[in-house]
Amino acid sequence: MGDELRQGPNAGRTLPPERERFTDPETGAQVTRLTSDPGADSRHLYFTEPGWYDDGRQLLVRSDRDGTQQLYSIALESGGITQLTDLPAEIGGVTRVATEPTALFWCDDRLVVLDLESLEVTPxxxxxxxxxxxxAAGTADGARAVVALSEVLDIEGRSDDREQWIADRMDAGPHSKVISVPLSGDEPTVHVEEDRWLNHVNASPTRPELVTYCEEGTWEDVDRIRALNLETDETWLVRRTDEDEAVGHEYWLADGETIGYHGWRGSRDDPDPFFGHVRYDGTERREWPAPDIYTHFHSNTRDLAVGDGTYRGAPFDLLWEWDDGADEYRMPRKLASHGWSGDGDVHPHSRLSPDGNYVVFDSSRGGTGSDVYVVEIPDDLGDLPTFDGRES
Structure with missing residues (x-):
């Protein structure tokens, strides 16, 4: 598999805490900025990926503080930072295997396993x-990595308009596969192979045979959210996109059987936004109003949902609390200001911690580049200000 992959001398080095604590002036919530290197761009894992390990005491972050993006951990109690990778190329597509002290990521064209204790890397x-x-996605039993592969086309980088590039790539129908690779090192299995752009594989955290993947493209024009049974290779649509609808940014809730997402009805210029939950087999679908189409949502359970807000009038994390008596969500509450200012700015990619006590998000509010923040969720959400619509 090419040259041997070896860690450099900085793997395992420790850095002093960079954290800064403050009270959010908009909401009164307690916020901790975990990274503050002025020359670095630091981000937590993509919002679909579980970045916590060591019983929730450590958080994985990506940072380019040495000129190339590598993986670090932050001890949430002390704020201390440990460099986990020192590899000859940037790492990307990081996830954590839920049952093991293991991370998966791409380094150049190699999918790599990292032991988070020994820091040994294995292509x-x-x-x-x-x-x-x-x-990458790690199955719930820790046995396999699952990824989508998609053909590189000559249209890559041709358009500066991201939406136009997405539409062009979708229309071109690149050859794609969804494969699983045993962490034991055995041969990979091809589960799906199509001339459509396939992407974003997410593994159920409790069902090792279940993953979702997406038909990538402009959301209005694809049936995006698809499920795959790795044991039978059966695939199916989870939430069909009807006419004048768009859905995406799908993720698994902690039960491993419910999938969250958001979307809109109508047009991008005049949308009726919503977020929703649906069982992996397409049943038990429920949807509720959202503030805008440009956002992400995350939930561990139905009881509490966090949304990014939007750069179009709600530059702060929002919390929705479930009301059992009314069988619906209460009016959302502002949790923390992140200052998201536009699609070219750092996306918060907000995610609830596994215990539901705080939210992690990214923001450029502290200066250039991105930094990682966590904000505590108060015991009484009534202490937070309500949000009843876009703000100027």
Whole structure:
């Protein structure tokens, strides 16, 4: 699998805490900025990926503080930072294997396993020439990595308009596969193979045979959210996109059987936004109003949902609390200001901690680049200000 992959001398080095604590002036919530290196861009894992390990005491973050993006951990109690990788190329597409002290990521064209205790790196799979790879997903039993591979086309980088590039790539129908690779090192299995752009594989945290993947493209024009049974290779649509609808940014809730997402009805210029939950087999679908189409949502359970807000009038994390008596969500509450100012700015990618006590998000509010923040959720959400619509 090419040259041997070795860690450099900085793997395992420790850095002093960079954290700063403050009270959010908009909401009164207690916020901790975990990273503050002025020359670095630091981010937590993508919102679909579980970045906590060591019983929730450590949080994985990506940072380019040495000129190339590598993986670090932050001890949440002390704020101390440990560099976990010092590899010859940038790492990307990071996830954590839920049952093991293990992370998965791409380093150049190799899918790599990292032991989070010994910091040993093991190349697992080499991507074929002419293909890109999605964020990795680790199955719930820790046995397999699952990724989507998609053909590189000559349209890459042709358009500065991101939405136009997405539409062009979707229309071109690149050859794609969804594969699983045993962490034992055995041969990979191809589960799905199509001439459509496939991407974003997410693994159920409790059902090792279940993953979602997406038909990538402009959300209005694809049936995006799809499920795959790795044991039978059966695939199916989870939430069909009806006419004048768009859905995406799908993720698993902690039960491993419910999938969250958001979307809108109508047009991008005049949308009726919503977020929703649906069982993996397409049943038990419920949807509720959202503030805008440009956002992400995350939930561990139905009891509490966090949303990014939006750069169009709600630059703060929002919390929705479930009301059992009314069988609906209460009016959302502002949790923390992140100052998201536009699609080109750092996206918060907000995610609830596994215990539901705080939210992690990214923000450029502290200066250049991105930093990682956590904000505590008060015991009584009534202490937070309500949000009843877009603000100027």
């Amino acid at each position: 697992l799979y080499e991507r074929p020439d002419g293909y890109t790879g999605s964020i």
